[in-house]
Amino acid sequence: MAETNESGAPGAEDALPELPMTRTCPYQPPAEYEDLRARGPVTRVRQFDGRPVWAVTGHAETRELMSNPAMSVNRFHPNFPMPIPALTQLQTPRSAAIGALIRTDPPEHTKQRRDILPSFTLKKIAGIKPEIEQTAASLLTDMIANGDSAELLDAYVKPLVATVLSQLLGIPYEDRNYFEDLTYRRFDPAQVVDAMSDLTDYLAKLLVAKETEPGEGLLDDLVVQVKDGTLERDELVRYALVLVIAGQETTANTIALGVLTLLEHPEQLEELRAEPELWRNAVEELLRFLSLTGGLSRVATEDITIGDAQIRADDGIIFLNPAANRDEAQFERPNELDIHRNVRNHLSFGFGIHQCIGQNLARVELDVALRTLFEKVPDLRLAVPMQEIPVKQGLVFGLAELPVEW
Amino acid sequence: MTVDPMSIRITADTAVCIGAGQCVLSAPALFDQDDAGTVVLLNGQPAADSLEAVREAAYLCPSRAITYTETSQP
Ligand code: HEM
Ligand code: SF4
Numbered sequence A: 001m002a003e004t005n006e007s008g009a010p011g012a013e014d015a016l017p018e019l020p021m022t023r024t025c026p027y028q029p030p031a032e033y034e035d036l037r038a039r040g041p042v043t044r045v046r047q048f049d050g051r052p053v054w055a056v057t058g059h060a061e062t063r064e065l066m067s068n069p070a071m072s073v074n075r076f077h078p079n080f081p082m083p084i085p086a087l088t089q090l091q092t093p094r095s096a097a098i099g100a101l102i103r104t105d106p107p108e109h110t111k112q113r114r115d116i117l118p119s120f121t122l123k124k125i126a127g128i129k130p131e132i133e134q135t136a137a138s139l140l141t142d143m144i145a146n147g148d149s150a151e152l153l154d155a156y157v158k159p160l161v162a163t164v165l166s167q168l169l170g171i172p173y174e175d176r177n178y179f180e181d182l183t184y185r186r187f188d189p190a191q192v193v194d195a196m197s198d199l200t201d202y203l204a205k206l207l208v209a210k211e212t213e214p215g216e217g218l219l220d221d222l223v224v225q226v227k228d229g230t231l232e233r234d235e236l237v238r239y240a241l242v243l244v245i246a247g248q249e250t251t252a253n254t255i256a257l258g259v260l261t262l263l264e265h266p267e268q269l270e271e272l273r274a275e276p277e278l279w280r281n282a283v284e285e286l287l288r289f290l291s292l293t294g295g296l297s298r299v300a301t302e303d304i305t306i307g308d309a310q311i312r313a314d315d316g317i318i319f320l321n322p323a324a325n326r327d328e329a330q331f332e333r334p335n336e337l338d339i340h341r342n343v344r345n346h347l348s349f350g351f352g353i354h355q356c357i358g359q360n361l362a363r364v365e366l367d368v369a370l371r372t373l374f375e376k377v378p379d380l381r382l383a384v385p386m387q388e389i390p391v392k393q394g395l396v397f398g399l400a401e402l403p404v405e406w
Numbered sequence B: 001m002t003v004d005p006m007s008i009r010i011t012a013d014t015a016v017c018i019g020a021g022q023c024v025l026s027a028p029a030l031f032d033q034d035d036a037g038t039v040v041l042l043n044g045q046p047a048a049d050s051l052e053a054v055r056e057a058a059y060l061c062p063s064r065a066i067t068y069t070e071t072s073q074p
Helices: A010-014 A032-039 A059-066 A085-090 A093-099 A108-120 A122-145 A152-169 A173-185 A192-212 A218-228 A233-263 A266-274 A276-290 A359-376 B022-026 B048-060
Strands: A042-046 A052-056 A149-151 A296-300 A304-306 A309-311 A316-319 A403-405 B006-012 B031-033 B039-041 B066-072
Touching: A032 A042, A042 A309, A052 A059, A059 A296, A059 A304, A059 A316, A108 A122, A108 A218, A108 A233, A122 A152, A122 A359, A149 A152, A152 A173, A152 A218, A152 A233, A152 A359, A173 A192, A192 A218, A192 A233, A218 A233, A233 A266, A233 A276, A233 A359, A266 A276, A266 A359, A276 A359, B006 B039, B006 B048, B022 B031, B022 B048, B048 B066
Parallel strands: A052 A316
Antiparallel strands: A042 A052, A149 A403, A296 A316, A304 A309, B006 B066, B031 B039
């Protein structure tokens, strides 16, 4: 391997490939990821701001490194990666709010994860599945009653995901429209900073009210700890915010792109209609195939040798999970969608101690959202050619709109 | 009568479990979650025909909380 990791070789570092790379097809990772992997499963690249960083594209290497305790998520470290330019606007002090869980290391992380984990057990999730089914069905009934075409994100996907989150957190019924509106505003890069700040204020007030009048939900379960003095109110606000940030756009975009992908693979959609037991596999395969969370960042706290790569303590690392999910060493015909594969080993939820806490909720949401849609609207089709559907590049890739008709 | 040629011993480290539930999805007869979301080992010495499921659980566990040994019995 070339000595590109030697800090004394600036010439070599100048010639490095640059991140971020962008998707051209909505459901295929950036084509350049293949070139990166050809340089090695763990290789040096440059970020848009010029800083060099390691990029991981191999499946086995991602598993090994992400579960290594020497990977820190401390975003205040000077070498902490910045996978996309848009994140710079969130590095304001106010955004310390996004610090919980996803940006804390043990032992802090361990405590935070244990605080919210009881709301995400498989049994809890199975318990809320009927409500998710009802919400999906009633949104679709309204959508169909309104005509024979719709913008699916606004008519179905976003309200579904927002309602599930409201229920999970325990947002009072009368506040739901306001709360959901705030969370939609977060999807718009121009409004994200204000929306975050309004959300923070709203949640802080809500928690005060819940201390005297608890309802049912994650916030209510934890407000008891605030009263006991074992959890700070601000910290609980941070928990709620991280759930909004980590849980919404990821799930909504995966559903929307899942719809698009299945419409573009009609033979597999037919198989799913004929054999609904295949949905379980299909959801997992869509997660692998779509892989929307593309730049998970870490900084090494110790020297690590992995294959030919010599990672040094304090080096930044970016995991390109969409590439790892297309690694030929792990998956046969990785660039083809195949709902028959058993791919629970995809890395779309990450790996290691930060692996998605909402993954089992996300699985249920995907299953219910897609299955109910194709059952209730069997003639669903795109209203414009796929090439004309507007996309959103970002840390979580997505569709800006999904015009459909039936 | 056939003699079981192999024995499996599983350990699940509750201190490092992060409650992703992957083990329960792989082998619901062997693993469960308590109300806190932490792994509960239902059967630490399952029959040999569980080996595939045990392997999968250990491989998919994101925090490497699940380990197992296989020993051949004479
Ligand atoms: C398809 C949907 C989803 C995808 C693809 C996804 C993906 C991910 C990924 C890749 C991580 C790891 C980040 C890292 O290691 O840096 C993560 C963490 C997380 N996710 Fe998800 N997620 C989804 C849905 C959800 C939902 C529905 C929720 C909750 C309502 C949620 C809450 C979280 C939280 C709180 C973390 C941080 C966990 C920790 O640091 O311990 N996610 N997610
Ligand atoms: S897979 Fe691992 S981390 Fe997840 S519940 Fe089981 S033991 Fe815990």
